[in-house]
Amino acid sequence: MIEQIYTGCLAQGAYYIQSGNEAAIIDPLREVSPYIEKAKANGASIKYVFETHFHADFVSGHLDLSKKTAAPIIFGPNANPSFEAYIAKDNEEFKIGEMTIRVLHTPGHTMESTSYLLTDEQGKETALFSGDTLFIGDVGRPDLAQKAAHMTQEQLAGILFDSLRTRIMPLNDNIIVFPAHGAGSACGKNMSKETTDTLGNQKKTNYALRENMSREEFIKEVTHGLTPPPAYFPSNVKLNKEGYESFEKVLQKGTQALEPQAFEAAANEKAALLLDTRDPQTFAMGFVPNSINIGIDGSFAPWVGTLITDIHQALLIIAEAGREEEVVTRLARVGYDKAIGYLEGGIEAWKAAGKEVDSIESITPEELAKRVKKEEEINVLDVRKNTEHYSEHLINSKNATLEYINETMSQVDKNKTYYVHCAGGYRSMIFNSILRARGYHNLIDIKGGFKALKESGKFEISPYVCPSTIG
Structure with a gap:
């Protein structure tokens, strides 16, 4: 029995394997209770906790799961964690009921990658x-x-080339590949939306496995177009390698209910x-001054990071009622363990206590079209990725990518109005x-984004031209 437990917010796949x-x-x-409960429901005990490497994009539950089940944590060669773990040898085997798991050391992404x-x-x-x-498509x-390996990305890419060619590509084409991530993860650049595939099909369709x-071609293609990784990646590696506070304690601290006065x-x-x-849009209508909106129903954890x-x-x-635990959990998944409580009763309690409330104007594309006719100058900021903006955008809009907000912010004039x-x-x-929150009060949101702007039919859309940035 193999079950992929996929978490869309992180585009991450964990795996439950059972035999007997x-x-x-x-x-x-x-959060490890779902794995423990699943094993209990299936009449099984968790024998091993396997880690493929020290993850950068999320904090693994290996420590808590091992403590709760007494199952040893298994890493592949070259791993050097600060906690007790079993460092397996290449080709070493582990029995799970009637099944066997064999260690294949496949360095390149990291040197301990297995x-x-x-x-x-x-x-x-x-x-x-x-x-x-190996991902699906990447x-x-x-x-x-x-930094950890004291190598260049080109040197690591060469090692990855060897790992793929000598350890993975010789395997049977019928083997099913179960990767750690899918589309949306920052751990690769060309991942498929599919989360599993046969190795044989990957040999035919994955650019990096061309026969x-x-x-030299591999190194060039794999390193081409890499964007800077999210800032939280090194911190997550450190937590996964050195240890962290138990999830239960993090959850307990983060879900403390604070009435408005205590919250303030x-x-x-x-x-x-x-x-x-x-x-x-709910946030825009009224929020605690200086608060930052990162909606729980989007790619929440990666944007926080x-x-x-x-x-x-x-x-x-500040969360929707009943979702406070979910917020703290998803923060903890990427190592943000310092939540100290939530606003009890939400924004309504804040208003009832007579506290100040701020808002952000948000208009429809139709309203924007009316203003374009009335105003001499309209400044439109497109905060999508460069590639999104380059492919299609409003004529005369400027690209101010959200990922690099600290760089673009200094180029926004506080005295001008921006849509x-x-x-x-x-x-x-x-x-x-x-x-x-940083003192820019002349920004107006466009409801529905570029999709709504385009569908309105009221604006001239430009196909790919030279890159346009604010300045």
Whole structure:
């Protein structure tokens, strides 16, 4: 029995494997009770916790899961964690009931990166848990472990080339590949939306597995177009390698209910960042002044990690009623463990207490079209990625990518009015809220983003031309 437990927010796949009354977990998420409950419901005990490498994009639940089940944590060769773990040898085997997991050391993404090959009860090699070594449609980026490995990204790419050619590509074409991530993860650049595939099909369709590809071609293609990784990646590697506070303690601290007066006092005394996780349009209508909106129903954790650069920043939460635990859990998945409570009763309680409320103007494309006719100058900021903007955008709009908000912010004139959009309205509200908290009060959000602007038929859309940036 193999079950992929996929978490869309992180584009991450953890794996539950069971044979008889024994189970193993590969790359578990931070909250581990679902794995324990699943094993219990299936009449099994968790025998091993396997880690494919020291993850950069999320904090694994290996430590808590091992403590709760007494299952040893298994890493591949070259791993050197600060806690007790078993460092397996290349080709070493582990029995799970009638199944066998064999260690395949596949360095390149990181030097400890390891894949796990599963042999079923009949002795047939059936599945490869490839971690960040091999994705569906891509391979792991080789630039994240340069400092730890004391190598260049080109050197690591060469090692990855060897791992793929000598350890993975010789395997049977019928083997199912189960990677650690899918489309949306920053651990690769060309991942498919599919989360599994046969190895044979990957040999045909994955650019990095081309049959006659030279080492030099591989290095060039794998390293081309890599963008800077999110700022929180090194902190997550450190937590996964050195250890972290138990999830239960993090959850207990983060879900403390604070009435408005206590919430305001905590914000002042702890220099806490106010994180509002409600729907962007709901946020726009009324929020606690200086709070930042990153909606829980989008790519929440990755955006938190990208934009809140201090992983130790104290956080106070404003959330939809009943979703406070979900918010703290998803923060903990990427190592943001310093949530110190939430606003009890939400924004309505804040208003009832007579506290100040701020808002952001948000208009439809139709309203924008009316203003274009009346105003001499209209400044439109497109906060989508460069590639999104280059492919199609409003004539005369300027690209102010959200990922690089600290760089673009200095080029926004506080005395000018800007109309801000993204693809659908999620990122633009993040952008607007951050700048408003920093004293920019002339930003107006466009509801529905570029999709709504285009569908309105009221604006001239430009296909790809030269890159346009604010300045």
